[in-house]
Amino acid sequence: MGIEFLEEGRQFHLYNDDISYVFHVMRNGQLGNLYFGKRIATNRDYTDREEHSYRPVSAYTYDHEYSFSLGDLRQEYPAYGTGDFRDPAVEIKQENGSTVTNFTYQKHRIFAGKPRLDGLPATYVENNDEAMTLEVTLHDDVIAADMVLTYTIYANRNVIARNVRFINHGKQPLHITKAMSLALDLPDSNYDWLQFSGAWARERQPKARHLQQGIQAIGSTRGASSHMQNPFVILKRPNTTEDLGTAIGLTFVYSGNFRIQAEVDTYDVTRLTVGIHPQNFDWKLNPGAVFQTPEALITFSHTGLNGLSQTNHALLRERLVRGKWRDRNRPVLINNWEATYFDFDEDKLVQIAKKARDCGIELFVLDDGWFSTRNGETSGLGDWWANRDRLPNGIKGLATRVKKLGMKFGLWFEPEMVNKDSELYRNHPDWIIQTPHRHPSHGRQQYVLDFSRPEVVDAIYTMMAKILADADIDYIKWDMNRNITEVYSAAYPADQQGEIFHRYILGVYSLYERLINRFPDILFESCASGGGRFDAGMLYYAPQAWTSDCSDAAERVKIQYGTSYGYPLSSMGAHVSITPNHQLNRSTPLKTRGDIAFFGGGFGYELDLNKLTPAEQKAVNAQIRFAKQSREIINHGIFYRLQDPFTHNIATWMVVSPDKRHALVEVYKMLNDVNAPFHLTYLRGLDSKAQYHVTEEEGQDCGLHGGDELMNAGLITTDEQAGQVATEDIKGDFSSRLFILDAK
Numbered sequence: 138m139g140i141e142f143l144e145e146g147r148q149f150h151l152y153n154d155d156i157s158y159v160f161h162v163m164r165n166g167q168l169g170n171l172y173f174g175k176r177i178a179t180n181r182d183y184t185d186r187e188e189h190s191y192r193p194v195s196a197y198t199y200d201h202e203y204s205f206s207l208g209d210l211r212q213e214y215p216a217y218g219t220g221d222f223r224d225p226a227v228e229i230k231q232e233n234g235s236t237v238t239n240f241t242y243q244k245h246r247i248f249a250g251k252p253r254l255d256g257l258p259a260t261y262v263e264n265n266d267e268a269m270t271l272e273v274t275l276h277d278d279v280i281a282a283d284m285v286l287t288y289t290i291y292a293n294r295n296v297i298a299r300n301v302r303f304i305n306h307g308k309q310p311l312h313i314t315k316a317m318s319l320a321l322d323l324p325d326s327n328y329d330w331l332q333f334s335g336a337w338a339r340e341r342q343p344k345a346r347h348l349q350q351g352i353q354a355i356g357s358t359r360g361a362s363s364h365m366q367n368p369f370v371i372l373k374r375p376n377t378t379e380d381l382g383t384a385i386g387l388t389f390v391y392s393g394n395f396r397i398q399a400e401v402d403t404y405d406v407t408r409l410t411v412g413i414h415p416q417n418f419d420w421k422l423n424p425g426a427v428f429q430t431p432e433a434l435i436t437f438s439h440t441g442l443n444g445l446s447q448t449n450h451a452l453l454r455e456r457l458v459r460g461k462w463r464d465r466n467r468p469v470l471i472n473n474w475e476a477t478y479f480d481f482d483e484d485k486l487v488q489i490a491k492k493a494r495d496c497g498i499e500l501f502v503l504d505d506g507w508f509s510t511r512n513g514e515t516s517g518l519g520d521w522w523a524n525r526d527r528l529p530n531g532i533k534g535l536a537t538r539v540k541k542l543g544m545k546f547g548l549w550f551e552p553e554m555v556n557k558d559s560e561l562y563r564n565h566p567d568w569i570i571q572t573p574h575r576h577p578s579h580g581r582q583q584y585v586l587d588f589s590r591p592e593v594v595d596a597i598y599t600m601m602a603k604i605l606a607d608a609d610i611d612y613i614k615w616d617m618n619r620n621i622t623e624v625y626s627a628a629y630p631a632d633q634q635g636e637i638f639h640r641y642i643l644g645v646y647s648l649y650e651r652l653i654n655r656f657p658d659i660l661f662e663s664c665a666s667g668g669g670r671f672d673a674g675m676l677y678y679a680p681q682a683w684t685s686d687c688s689d690a691a692e693r694v695k696i697q698y699g700t701s702y703g704y705p706l707s708s709m710g711a712h713v714s715i716t717p718n719h720q721l722n723r724s725t726p727l728k729t730r731g732d733i734a735f736f737g738g739g740f741g742y743e744l745d746l747n748k749l750t751p752a753e754q755k756a757v758n759a760q761i762r763f764a765k766q767s768r769e770i771i772n773h774g775i776f777y778r779l780q781d782p783f784t785h786n787i788a789t790w791m792v793v794s795p796d797k798r799h800a801l802v803e804v805y806k807m808l809n810d811v812n813a814p815f816h817l818t819y820l821r822g823l824d825s826k827a828q829y830h831v832t833e834e835e836g837q838d839c840g841l842h843g844g845d846e847l848m849n850a851g852l853i854t855t856d857e858q859a860g861q862v863a864t865e866d867i868k869g870d871f872s873s874r875l876f877i878l879d880a881k
């Protein structure tokens with residue numbers, strides 16, 4: 138790994154054994170991109186890759202010549218208004234109304250390691266030899282402002298991390314109305330764009346389209362990354378598969394409004410931009426002030442989509458997630474939400490916890506409804522003290538009883554919200570986000586607290602910290618159930634209203650940071666009506682997230698499969714719930730529900746185990762034993778998607794331990810098929826020289842097979858009943874088989 142600067146041509150080359158990223162200072166002092174992809178040689182001048190062809194109707198920088206047009210050059214961080222008519226990375230409005238800027242190279246700094254970003258989530262290093270960083274400072278004389286582009290390359294990860302910082306050295310305030318975290322101009326447009334979109338309860342379903350001239354973009358202007366779009370996109374070559382070919386991943390380490398965009402210009406250059414969504418964004422940069430963008434990551438793979446995902450998984454798991462729970466396996470939990478909703482008291486909860494403890498569950502989580510007057514959706518949010526009618530001994534009393542059972546105790550909060558029917562709202566009606574003289578919309582009868590105001594964050598922190606200091610709490614589920622409307626903050630002047638969305642999310646991050654610092658042992662799980670804020674930003678604070686409010690196994694196959702493109706298994710909360718399923722009234726076998734949920738690092742149950750039949754209880758006991766045995770490989774193994782559930786009746790995936798000694802293979806069949814064909818599953822990532830003993834979860838012995846055989850000839854996964862006449866024992870729809878491989 139290294140960062141090379143060649144004086145002649147003023148060329149920067151960031152490289153490790155696998156990838157190269159090359160750009161240079163162009164003739165006009167701005168930066169131009171030369172290459173991003175598989176490693177190419179260092180100590181070579183690539184500046185002749187900058188193309189200067191005459192193009193009709195282009196605008197040219199230098200008088201009397203037709204060789205240098207910003208509209209035709211591949212740039213590093215482009216601005217609008219001086220010949221480049223494509224969508225820019227930066228836009229700054231000045232006192233005289235102009236938005237034209239010209240940031241030119243001043244100096245650069247190359248150093249070992251990677252600096253942290255103040256107040257923002259970001260990937261990090263533990264030792265400076267893990268990565269190198271380049272900071273390039275550019276300056277605009279007319280507005281007396283600096284722009285610092287930062288690039289980090291990791292030694293053993295195929296990732297470039299980028300961010301941008303603006304500093305106002307002048308006397309006039311500036312308004313930054315667009316500041317992307319990265320821009321990357323690629324030389325062609327022969328890519329399929331793969332986004333992960335959906336809705337509440339069906340998050341992160343892959344959707345692909347080939348890039349075309351014009352703009353294709355996804356984003357969120359909801360104040361959260363959202364269920365609908367996710368701040369992670371892949372660009373792959375049309376012939377790239379899960380295992381072969383090149384792909385580029387774009388990950389935004391941020392949880393608020395975002396946009397990821399590809400603009401294909403008239404000469405097939407593709408401009409990628411990732412950053413805070415410009416809609417409603419207007420940051421006033423006073424003289425002397427600094428604005429820091431969030432971090433964006435560019436991942437490169439020449440080993441297909443699985444290779445890209447594996448790079449992202451390892452990076453997010455090892456160098457984005459922090460704290461005690463980063464490397465630890467998570468406790469098997471029971472959550473009372475789908476078991477009780479708002480209908481519980483202390484004894485009922487303890488009954489659920491006791492039964493769960495008897496089954497081997499390690500953590501009891503009390504969900505919504507434990508506080509103030511919260512008996513339903515309309516009241517109580519904002520008043521973070523125990524409802525003494527339900528919990529006469531408070532949270533401390535309940536936690537003590539749960540602890541006496543030998544379990545850990547977890548608690549639900551929704552810190553960012555308030556109901557109008559609450560003491561907090563009655564005392565501080567001006568603390569919600571609302572626009573003067575306009576009716577504030579509600580979502581689930583609740584309003585968003587103005588987290589752009591430090592005093593609001595302080596008040597919530599004080600209430601939460603009191604409970605956490607008083608009772609012994611091991612886990613927090615941090616929920617967030619509505620998006621921001623009528624955005625406006627009473628605490629800021631008119632010319633700073635464009636800052637509120639970003640300041641809000643900075644407030645959320647600051648509350649997380651304070652709680653993490655004071656209570657470092659707590660395991661946080663983020664949640665936003667399921668997966669409405671499942672993003673890399675959140676993972677910096679909460680190592681796992683509730684993947685979706687849909688707990689139906691057949692839907693979860695798709696949601697978890699889609700999520701796995703960008704995010705590690707360790708980040709996914711996955712629970713077994715009862716059937717018929719509460720979201721779509723579907724019945725799936727208990728085995729399938731367990732098998733699918735095993736593939737989330739936050740495995741648990743969302744039901745009252747007291748209500749299971751003896752046979753179901755036996756099965757649940759076995760599931761819990763298996764979850765504990767398998768969580769090491771789930772959390773630290775290498776994951777491979779084998780066959781997708783979107784275009785196939787049978788979906789398959791597997792995870793292999795880093796030493797290749799063990800593997801788990803999931804084969805899920807949506808609809809049963811009569812007299813079904815033979816079926817083979819071609820495995821990946823095994824040691825081709827090893828012999829593996831293959832068993833099924835229920836203990837059936839499937840014999841001894843070579844790694845080479847399993848990867849090339851395939852694992853036989855034909856259902857044993859195929860071709861038989863239907864009987865009651867024959868598996869029906871939504872069936873699952875889980876194979877366990879252990880090297881001899």
Ligand code: DGJ
Nearest residue numbers: 474504505664666667686
């Ligand atoms: C939405 C979450 O996603 C659910 O799991 C549950 O916690 C409810 N909120 C509680 O209101």
